[in-house]
Structures are given as C-alpha cells and as structure tokens.
Amino acid sequence: MMMTALKAQCKAELLRTMRNRRFLLFSLLMPLIFYFIFTGTLGDHRMVDGVEWKAYYLMSMTIFGLIGSNVITLGVRFAQERTQGWTRLLRISPLPRWCYIASKMFAWSMINLGSILLMFIVCGLAKGIRLPAYEWIGCGLWIWIGPLPFMALGILIGMLKSAEVVQIVGNLVYMSMSVLGGLWMPLSTMPDLIQKTARFLPSYRFGQGAWSILGGHLLGVAGTVILAAYTLVFMVLSAYILKRQEAV
Amino acid sequence: MKSVITMEHVIKHFKGHTAVNDLSLDIQEGSITALLGPNGAGKTTSISMMLGLARPSSGTVTVMGGSPQDTAVRQAIGAMLQDINVIDRLKVDETLDLFRNCYTRPLSLKHLLDISGLDAARHQYANALSGGQKRRLDFALAMAGDPSLLFLDEPTVGMDIEARQLFWETIRKLAAEGRTILLTTHYLEEADRLADRVIVINRGRKIADGSPAEIKGLRGQKTVAFSVPTEEAASGRAANLISTLQDVLSAEWDGSRVTLTSPDTDRLIYELVRSGIDMSEIAIESGGLADAFQFLIQGDEQ
Numbered sequence: 001m002m003m004t005a006l007k008a009q010c011k012a013e014l015l016r017t018m019r020n021r022r023f024l025l026f027s028l029l030m031p032l033i034f035y036f037i038f039t040g041t042l043g044d045h046r047m048v049d050g051v052e053w054k055a056y057y058l059m060s061m062t063i064f065g066l067i068g069s070n071v072i073t074l075g076v077r078f079a080q081e082r083t084q085g086w087t088r089l090l091r092i093s094p095l096p097r098w099c100y101i102a103s104k105m106f107a108w109s110m111i112n113l114g115s116i117l118l119m120f121i122v123c124g125l126a127k128g129i130r131l132p133a134y135e136w137i138g139c140g141l142w143i144w145i146g147p148l149p150f151m152a153l154g155i156l157i158g159m160l161k162s163a164e165v166v167q168i169v170g171n172l173v174y175m176s177m178s179v180l181g182g183l184w185m186p187l188s189t190m191p192d193l194i195q196k197t198a199r200f201l202p203s204y205r206f207g208q209g210a211w212s213i214l215g216g217h218l219l220g221v222a223g224t225v226i227l228a229a230y231t232l233v234f235m236v237l238s239a240y241i242l243k244r245q246e247a248v
Numbered sequence: 249m250k251s252v253i254t255m256e257h258v259i260k261h262f263k264g265h266t267a268v269n270d271l272s273l274d275i276q277e278g279s280i281t282a283l284l285g286p287n288g289a290g291k292t293t294s295i296s297m298m299l300g301l302a303r304p305s306s307g308t309v310t311v312m313g314g315s316p317q318d319t320a321v322r323q324a325i326g327a328m329l330q331d332i333n334v335i336d337r338l339k340v341d342e343t344l345d346l347f348r349n350c351y352t353r354p355l356s357l358k359h360l361l362d363i364s365g366l367d368a369a370r371h372q373y374a375n376a377l378s379g380g381q382k383r384r385l386d387f388a389l390a391m392a393g394d395p396s397l398l399f400l401d402e403p404t405v406g407m408d409i410e411a412r413q414l415f416w417e418t419i420r421k422l423a424a425e426g427r428t429i430l431l432t433t434h435y436l437e438e439a440d441r442l443a444d445r446v447i448v449i450n451r452g453r454k455i456a457d458g459s460p461a462e463i464k465g466l467r468g469q470k471t472v473a474f475s476v477p478t479e480e481a482a483s484g485r486a487a488n489l490i491s492t493l494q495d496v497l498s499a500e501w502d503g504s505r506v507t508l509t510s511p512d513t514d515r516l517i518y519e520l521v522r523s524g525i526d527m528s529e530i531a532i533e534s535g536g537l538a539d540a541f542q543f544l545i546q547g548d549e550q
Contacts, residue, residue, distance in 0.1 A: 008349035016337040084333035089389065092299050092329075094322035095350035247303075 005095055006103040013107035016077075023073050028115060031065035034184075035123055044127060048186045051214045054127045056186070059210035062119040062143055064183045066112055067203060070150040071157065072170035074108055078158030079166040097242070105151050109144065116143050131214070138213045146206045149227050152234035153202075159241050177203040202230045250277040251310075252397055252428045253298055258307035260293055260452075267293040268304075269452035280419065280429045282439035282446045286545060290452040291432040292330070295399055298430075299327055312397065323352055326395030328386045328403050334374040341370040344388055351393035363418060364388035379406030387415070398422065400431035404438060416442050440537040448541065450548045460537055467540040469497065472516055473507040474527040480504075486525055493519050505529075 017023050035057060044054040081087050090100055120140065123129065131139075157173070160166050178184055180194055181203025187195050198204040205223040212219065253275040260268040268290040275281050283291050296302040297309050300316030314321045334343050341357060348354035361367040364384040369377065374385060383406050390398060400419070404412045412435075419442060423429050433439055439446055439460065446463045448456040456463055476486040481504040490499050490508065495516040497509045510516045513532050520527060535543075 004349045008346050012335075012338060012342060012346045015342060016335070019337040081335055084335065085329065085331050086333070086335045088301065088329060089327075089332055089347070090350065091301060092322060092325065092327055093347065093350040093393065094319045094352070096319075 002099055005099060006106060009100070009103040010107040010110060013104065014111065017073070017111050020073070023069060027065045027069035027073065028118065030068075031061040031119065032122060034064070035061040035119075036126075038184075039127065049188060049211060049215060051211060052129075054123075055129050055131060055214055056211060058119065058123045058127075058129065059139055059143065059214065060183045060207055061123075062116055063146065063203075063207050063210065064178050065115055065119065066143065066147050067150050067178060067183075067206070068174050069115070070108060070112070070147045071154045071174050072167065074104070074151060074154035075156075075158035075160075075166045075170050076163050078104075078155055079160060079163040082158075083162055091246075101155065108151060109147070112147055113144055116140055135213055139210045142209045142213060142219070143206075146209065146227070149202045149230040149234060150206075152231050152238065156234045156238045156241070159238065159245070177201055180204075181207060183207055200226065202227055251275065252277050252312055253430070254308075254310045255294070255298070256308045256310075258294075258297065258304045258309060260290075260297060260302065261305045262293060262302075266452055268297070270307075271449065271452065271454055272307075273447060273454060273457070275428060275430055277428050278423060278426050279445055280423045280431070280443045282443035283430065283432045283449065284436070284439055284446060284541060285432075285449040289449050291449065292401060293452075294449070295327075295401055295430070295432065299325070299399060323393060324395055325397045325399065326390035326393055327399035328383075328390045328401060329399075330401050330405075332386055332389075334382075334385060334389075336373075336375050338374055339371055340366055340374050340377070340385060343374045343385070344392065347389050348392045353394060354392050355394045360388045360391060363391060365414070380408060380411050383407055384411075384415075387418075395427065397428045398430070400429065400433075402432055402434060404433070404435065412438070436536070436538040436541055446537070448544050450545055455548045456544050463544075464535060464537055464540045467535045467543045469509050469511060470513040470532065470534045471507050471509050472513050472520070472530065472532050473505065474520075474530040475505045476528075477526055478504050480526060481506075489523050489525050493523065495519060 039054050039057055042053055044052070046053040048056045091097070117140075120136070153173070154170070157166055157170050160169060181187075181198055181201045182190070183203060187198055187204065190198075205226050208223050209219050251274050253273070255271055255273050258268055258271045259266065271290070271294060283294065285291050293302065297304050298311055298316060300311075300322075309316060312321050312324055316322075316325075338346065341361070344357055344360050348357065348360070361370055364387050366381065366384055366388060369381055374382075377385060383403065387403065390400070404415055407415060416438070419429060419431075431439075431442070443460060446456070446458065446460050447454060448463065456466060458466075480486040481501070486506070487499070487501070490496060490506065493516065495510045495512055497511065499509075500507045508516065513534075517532070
C-alpha cells in the first residue's frame with residue numbers, strides 16, 4: 001500500500017507541477033533568465049572566490065530556483081490541500097499522515113532533480129562550462145539533498161491560515177533569504193554586517209556547499225550542521241502544530 | 249445482526265457549547281440509517297467522531313469493533329463529507345487514482361467511474377466539474393477503498409431530481425450487497441424513501457429512533473380531506489354535522505373544502521358516510537415524515 005501510494009503521489013505531483021504555469025515561470029524560467037543576464041553583464045570568466053563566475057553563478061541560480069519552489073510552491077500546495085478539505089479526506093483513509101508528507105517530499109525531490117538537470121544542461125551547454133566530472137556530480141548531489149530544510153520550511157509555512165498568506169510570507173522569506181544569502185550577488189561584494197549574518201542563513205550555507213566543491217574544497221562541517229539543525233527545528237515545529245491542529 | 253457502529257453516552261463539547269449531549273446509538277450491519285435533525289443538532293459532529301476526525305469529550309465510539317483511528321477500520325470505511333474540494337490541476341481519473349492507491353484493496357478505476365456515472369467526464373479537471381458532478385466525484389472517492397461502511401453527509405446536495413433518484417438506486421444496491429450506510433440529509437423525502445431506520449437528534453440528543461413508518465406513526469394523526477357543495481358550506485350545515493362526529497380532533501375549512509384530523513381515519517370514513525354529508529374529492533393522508541419530524545422537534549423544544 002505504501003509503495004503504490006508513493007508512486008501515485010509522485011505521479012500526481014509531477015502532473016500538477018507541469019501544469020502549474022507559476023512554477024514553470026518562477027522556478028525554472030526566472031533562474032535561467034537571471035543566469036544569462038548576470039553572466040552577460042558581469043562577464044563569464046571573472047573569478048569569484050577562486051571560481052569562474054559562469055560556474056559559480058550556475059550553482060547560485062539553480063539553488064535560487066529550488067528554494068523558491070520548495071518553500072513557496074510546496075507550502076502553497078499543503079495550504080490548499082488543507083483549506084480545500086483534501087487533507088480531511090486523506091485523514092479518513094488508511095494512509096498514515098507521515099506517509100503522505102514523506103511521499104510528497106519524495107515526489108518533490110524528483111521534481112528538484114529534474115530542475116537541477118535542466119539548469120546544468122541548458123547553462124552548461126550554452127556557456128560551455130567545463131568542470132571535472134566529480135565536481136558536476138558532487139554539486140548535483142549536494143544541490144539535490146540541500147533543499148531538505150527548505151522543504152521542511154515549506155511544510156511549516158504551509159500551515160499558515162490560507163494559500164494567499166502562504167504565498168506572501170513565502171515570497172518574503174524566499175527573496176530576503178536569496179539576497180542576504182549571497183545567491184543573487186556573491187557575499188564578498190556585500191557589506192560586512194550582511195556577510196556576518198549570512199553565516200547563519202540556510203540559503204547561504206546551501207550555496208556555500210556547492211561553491212566550495214567548485215573551489216576544490218570539502219563540504220564544511222559547520223554548514224552541514226547548520227542545515228541539519230534548521231531541518232530538525234522546522235520539522236519539530238511542523239509536527240507540533242500539526243498535532244494541535246488535529247486535536248479536535 | 250451485528251453492530252457496526254456503537255456510540256455509548258457520547259458527549260462532545262465544541263467551541264464552548266455542547267454539540268453532542270449523551271448520545272447512545274447502535275447501527276446494524278447492512279442497514280441504511282438516516283440521521284435527521286435541524287441545523288446544529290450535532291449530526292456532522294457525530295459523524296466526525298465516528299470517522300475519527302474528532303474525539304469525544306467523554307463516552308466511547310466503536311466502529312467495526314475497533315477505534316475509528318485504527319488502520320484496519322479505515323480500510324473498511326468511506327465517506328462523502330461536506331465542503332470537500334478536490335485538489336487542483338488533476339483530472340477526474342487522476343484524482344480517483346491518487347486516492348484509490350491509499351487503500352490496500354481498492355475498487356478499480358473503471359468500476360468507480362461506472363458507479364458514479366463519471367465515465368464521460370473522466371478527462372475533465374476535477375475542480376471544473378458542475379456541483380452535481382462534484383458530488384458524484386465525492387461519492388466515487390468514498391467508494392474508492394471498497395468500504396463495507398459508508399458515510400454520506402448530505403449526499404445529494406446540488407443534484408437534480410433525476411440524479412438524486414439514480415443515486416438512491418445506487419445506494420439501495422450497495423446496501424443489498426451487505427454494506428452498511430449511514431446518511432444525514434435535509435431532504436426528508438430522501439430519508440423516507442431510502443432509509444430503513446431513522447434516528448432523529450436535536451440539541452445533541454436522540455429524540456426518536458425507528459423505521460420511517462414508526463417515526464411517522466409517532467405523530468399519531470392522519471387526515472381526511474374532502475369538498476362539500478358550496479351552499480352546504482355556506483349554511484354551516486356541513487360544519488354542524490361534522491361537529492357531531494366522535495373521531496374528529498380538528499376541522500380546518502378552506503372555502504368549501506375541509507381537512508379533518510383524526511387518530512383513526514378508517515373509522516372516521518364510516519362515520520362520515522353514515523352522517524350523509526355530500527362529499528367529493530376525498531383524500532386520506534397519513535402525515536409524511538416531514539410532518540412527524542416537525543412535530544418531534546417542536547415537542548422537544550417545548
């Protein structure tokens with residue numbers, strides 16, 4: 001039952017995502033456009049933190065797109081399913097609640113994988129980015145696992161009152177985290193204060209992991225721990241709110 | 249007969265008032281039971297507790313021998329709830345497939361489309377369906393797990409008369425297969441035509457429980473209506489004659505037509521014939537379920 005439910009959930013999520021113009025526009029098209037604009041204006045070969053800009057910014061924009069879809073699209077979806085009563089229907093089915101959430105997260109990691117491949121292939125070919133295979137794979141894997149805290153955040157924000165509220169709050173969180181986390185512009189170009197606070201942001205730590213792989217470094221322990229801590233906090237909070245919402 | 253649902257002394261406090269107040273009931277396997285009551289009587293709250301969506305403040309609810317929260321119980325129940333909008337950007341068949349797969353032994357997609365009459369609409373987006381079609385999709389979703397216990401909360405709202413009758417037909421067939429059905433409805437005719445048992449609740453308590461015929465019998469009154477020639481009505485001769493009869497509780501005149509209320513309309517007919525009143529267009533009616541329902545609720549409020 002769990003496996004067939006998982007498969008059915010994946011299929012449904014994929015269909016809904018492909019039919020969602022907002023997703024296609026904001027999570028796939030916008031990062032691509034930004035990528036080409038900012039590599040065009042700043043020059044492909046400029047060096048940032050010891051990495052060629054066209055490769056550095058590919059990671060930034062791939063991550064930027066993923067944070068958006070995992071916080072906003074996923075959050076809005078949870079909110080909609082709850083306010084429209086679909087969640088209530090699921091609650092009388094034998095499918096356990098955790099299985100529903102886990103299968104949705106699994107489905108989204110499939111969507112994320114597709115987004116990553118799309119970005120890597122389109123930008124990599126268009127800009128002729130040459131990286132060693134292990135860097136492609138390393139960055140790809142990191143960016144594939146990295147959305148976990150953002151999915152957890154999406155689930156948490158998805159518990160807000162309505163889909164409209166989720167949309168607004170999600171966008172605020174998304175945009176500020178992207179700018180302050182150095183995804184739009186490298187952190188080294190920003191004021192000192194922002195550089196200091198960014199170290200605690202999951203968006204910066206997500207990006208930093210990919211940039212350091214490009215720079216030939218290993219993943220930092222601090223970054224991984226901070227991301228894991230965010231995941232844990234968001235999940236515990238969600239579980240707590242969920243319990244309260246359902247205790248009627 | 250086996251009990252499928254048992255509620256024992258269930259009390260539910262909800263948002264500062266008592267929605268269900270010491271309710272006990274017992275639903276038998278294979279029966280079609282209608283839960284009736286005015287708005288706010290506690291019908292939906294009761295059903296929510298039977299479905300495990302709400303917990304009783306005190307008392308116990310047992311469904312198929314277990315807790316409504318048990319996975320095994322959930323495999324065997326289905327429900328048409330109110331205010332369910334299906335998820336966006338999925339078509340009818342995709343929605344059904346998604347929900348079917350939550351169950352270990354679901355009905356086939358084809359079967360679900362057949363019994364809900366949605367085969368022609370299977371490729372439409374679920375949230376673009378008409379009100380009646382949406383209700384049929386809710387029905388198909390309720391049947392997805394091949395339930396042996398089916399809850400129908402206001403199932404035919406939004407359906408036209410033809411669709412409603414077709415739906416009743418389907419429900420009767422499901423009951424004949426041995427499934428237990430519990431429904432709430434605002435259409436008393438629906439309860440009368442469909443249910444073999446009616447439970448009336450008001451202000452969270454059970455005030456009547458029996459077959460539709462028994463419930464109607466609680467009112468204990470039937471009516472005989474007929475018309476008399478205009479001059480007999482005008483002269484008051486007919487009214488005088490009627491006032492001498494024993495079995496008349498009340499007489500209501502409307503021009504030359506009179507409606508008599510009586511505990512025994514059979515005997516009243518003999519008396520009327522013997523009295524020699526010139527009657528035409530005679531109609532004998534036992535009060536409908538609507539009448540009995542009104543009577544019970546009013547009696548309870550006093």
